[in-house]
Amino acid sequence: MIASAFGVLFDGFAYGMLLFLLSVGLSVTLGMMNFVNLAHLSFAMLGGYVAVTLTNDFRWPFLAALPAAFLAAAVVSVAFERVLYRRLYRATDLDQCLLTIGIVFVSVAVAAYLYGTIQQAVRLPSYLRGSVSLLGQSFGTYRLFLIAMALLITALVAAALEYTRFGAQVRAAVDNQRMARALGIDVDKVFAVTFALGSGLAGLGGALAIEIIGLDHAFAFTFLVYVLIVVSVGGLGSIAGSFLAASLLGISDMAGKYYFPELGAFLIYFVMVALLMWRPSGLFGRR
Amino acid sequence: MTSSALSEPQRYLEAQARWHPLEIAFWLATLLPFVLAPNYLVLGSQIAITALFALSLDLILGYAGIVSLGHAAYFGFASYTAGLIAKWGWGEPLTGLVMAAAAAGVLGYLTSFIIARFRHLALIMITLGLGLLLAEAANSASWLTGGADGLQGVRMWKLLGIFEFDLWGTTAYSYSLAVLLLLFLVARRLINSPFGLALRGIRENAMRMPAIGAPSPAHIRKIYTIAAVIAGAAGALLAQTTETVSLETLSFQRSADVLVILILGGAGRLYGGLLGAIVYMVARDQFSGINPQYWYFWIGTLLIAVVMFLPNGILGGLGRLAPTVWRRA
Numbered sequence: 001m002i003a004s005a006f007g008v009l010f011d012g013f014a015y016g017m018l019l020f021l022l023s024v025g026l027s028v029t030l031g032m033m034n035f036v037n038l039a040h041l042s043f044a045m046l047g048g049y050v051a052v053t054l055t056n057d058f059r060w061p062f063l064a065a066l067p068a069a070f071l072a073a074a075v076v077s078v079a080f081e082r083v084l085y086r087r088l089y090r091a092t093d094l095d096q097c098l099l100t101i102g103i104v105f106v107s108v109a110v111a112a113y114l115y116g117t118i119q120q121a122v123r124l125p126s127y128l129r130g131s132v133s134l135l136g137q138s139f140g141t142y143r144l145f146l147i148a149m150a151l152l153i154t155a156l157v158a159a160a161l162e163y164t165r166f167g168a169q170v171r172a173a174v175d176n177q178r179m180a181r182a183l184g185i186d187v188d189k190v191f192a193v194t195f196a197l198g199s200g201l202a203g204l205g206g207a208l209a210i211e212i213i214g215l216d217h218a219f220a221f222t223f224l225v226y227v228l229i230v231v232s233v234g235g236l237g238s239i240a241g242s243f244l245a246a247s248l249l250g251i252s253d254m255a256g257k258y259y260f261p262e263l264g265a266f267l268i269y270f271v272m273v274a275l276l277m278w279r280p281s282g283l284f285g286r287r
Numbered sequence: 288m289t290s291s292a293l294s295e296p297q298r299y300l301e302a303q304a305r306w307h308p309l310e311i312a313f314w315l316a317t318l319l320p321f322v323l324a325p326n327y328l329v330l331g332s333q334i335a336i337t338a339l340f341a342l343s344l345d346l347i348l349g350y351a352g353i354v355s356l357g358h359a360a361y362f363g364f365a366s367y368t369a370g371l372i373a374k375w376g377w378g379e380p381l382t383g384l385v386m387a388a389a390a391a392g393v394l395g396y397l398t399s400f401i402i403a404r405f406r407h408l409a410l411i412m413i414t415l416g417l418g419l420l421l422a423e424a425a426n427s428a429s430w431l432t433g434g435a436d437g438l439q440g441v442r443m444w445k446l447l448g449i450f451e452f453d454l455w456g457t458t459a460y461s462y463s464l465a466v467l468l469l470l471f472l473v474a475r476r477l478i479n480s481p482f483g484l485a486l487r488g489i490r491e492n493a494m495r496m497p498a499i500g501a502p503s504p505a506h507i508r509k510i511y512t513i514a515a516v517i518a519g520a521a522g523a524l525l526a527q528t529t530e531t532v533s534l535e536t537l538s539f540q541r542s543a544d545v546l547v548i549l550i551l552g553g554a555g556r557l558y559g560g561l562l563g564a565i566v567y568m569v570a571r572d573q574f575s576g577i578n579p580q581y582w583y584f585w586i587g588t589l590l591i592a593v594v595m596f597l598p599n600g601i602l603g604g605l606g607r608l609a610p611t612v613w614r615r616a
């Protein structure tokens with residue numbers, strides 16, 4: 001039982017890292033512009049489908065498809081930002097919610113039209129399949145890869161935010177948008193770039209997710225709740241908060257499914273409501 | 288001078304409460320399906336139920352400004368209550384409806400203490416979380432609710448002991464419409480009262496309301512409970528007219544749909560939810576006939592268009608075209 005507890009912890013952490021990749025961009029853009037972008041996972045889904053098409057139809061290697069997924073999601077998201085989103089920055093939460101839910105609906109229908117409603121599979125290279133044994137424990141190679149990838153990205157993002165000029169501008173804009181503007185920071189431009197990077201990360205997450213949680217036309221809808229939980233529990237605009245919340249959610253969801261399958265997702269919803277009632281602005285939120 | 292200033296809000300409320308000819312025409316038009324489209328009475332009853340549900344969301348969202356992504360909780364809770372009451376041997380519709388709506392009201396009153404404490408994203412997430420919690424609970428308690436198979440064995444008695452629930456939906460439509468009209472009148476009276484004005488004040492600025500003597504949390508608790516009762520009545524109607532209850536009544540999908548319907552019609556207007564329900568349900572009936580896959584494409588496009596071009600919904604757009612005619616509706 002102890003061995004399997006460790007396994008659950010490992011799988012849960014890998015799952016949590018996936019959720020982190022999917023939600024970190026939303027957390028930062030929500031914190032900066034207060035723009036409720038429920039269509040964040042539509043970009044993740046786009047990344048997923050790009051990876052599927054490239055590896056299966058064009059015979060690209062999986063590792064080459066990942067940057068392509070990132071790029072595709074980033075570029076398309078910028079187009080949406082320029083055409084639709086920027087008109088609603090001053091609108092109410094509700095209008096933003098509705099616009100982006102509309103985009104989710106359209107993207108789900110388009111995905112169903114193009115790819116059908118079946119689960120997609122991605123061709124993994126042989127070195128990412130199977131598992132490695134370590135100290136009498138076997139770990140899925142792909143999950144190890146996923147965790148390494150997520151930790152690397154977290155380190156990169158955290159370092160970029162901490163040590164670069166652009167990172168300082170992003171932090172200033174998250175802390176106090178109006179003050180940042182007054183100091184001469186072009187918040188709209190910073191936001192557009194951050195938005196593209198965040199959506200790109202979601203696209204990457206979508207491509208990485210296929211092997212773990214699958215990909216179908218309803219992806220943008222099914223996992224929205226999980227991403228919103230990560231964002232709201234972690235606190236808006238907080239990388240550390242998102243990381244912690246995603247790990248917590250991944251592990252508790254996996255443990256719940258493993259040990260109390262009859263409860264279903266009851267456990268995580270309960271934890272979320274309780275956490276939010278305790279700290280309405282999230283674990284690391286300031287507002 | 289003071290006396291005229293004092294009577295100003297009163298005169299405003301009286302002007303609001305006056306019946307507009309278009310309103311009367313609207314309610315008369317709801318009788319048309321009996322004559323013009325007797326084959327669509329089942330759809331008509333679905334529309335009336337959805338309209339009632341949208342009306343209840345309008346009370347908290349449109350008037351008090353409480354955004355909820357979990358409103359289906361009260362709808363579904365009452366649906367199961369009504370279904371279970373009938374299943375356990377009391378198939379009388381009217382008392383069943385009252386009991387189920389009251390049960391939803393109790394649930395609403397209990398949760399309103401949580402709702403009144405939060406705003407913004409935390410509030411959206413908490414309403415969403417509570418809705419999902421209840422849906423999961425119903426899914427887990429399959430011995431009671433029938434789980435994914437739905438609640439079977441609901442048998443309703445004749446309405447008022449005379450009218451049987453038939454396949455053509457004549458009774459179902461009349462019943463749903465009557466309940467809709469009754470609760471609409473209640474909502475209309477409520478909105479055109481000082482309490483209704485206070486709610487609009489809360490929507491505009493919840494912090495400032497207590498400063499002028501209107502306690503926001505107490506008002507929010509009250510309207511939230513009332514909205515839960517109305518949502519419960521809608522849910523009970525659905526259970527009684529279809530004689531089955533599925534998990535879908537509690538789902539996030541239903542909460543999202545009713546939000547879309549309300550925004551489509553125009554939130555913060557009494558007829559917004561009603562009009563939205565008619566447009567949405569008829570469009571879904573037509574488009575789903577062609578291909579259910581594409582339904583979401585059209586509703587998504589419609590949503591984007593409404594947010595971009597019609598900020599106050601269909602009613603708001605009409606209102607701009609004919610400001611004097613529709614202002615009161």
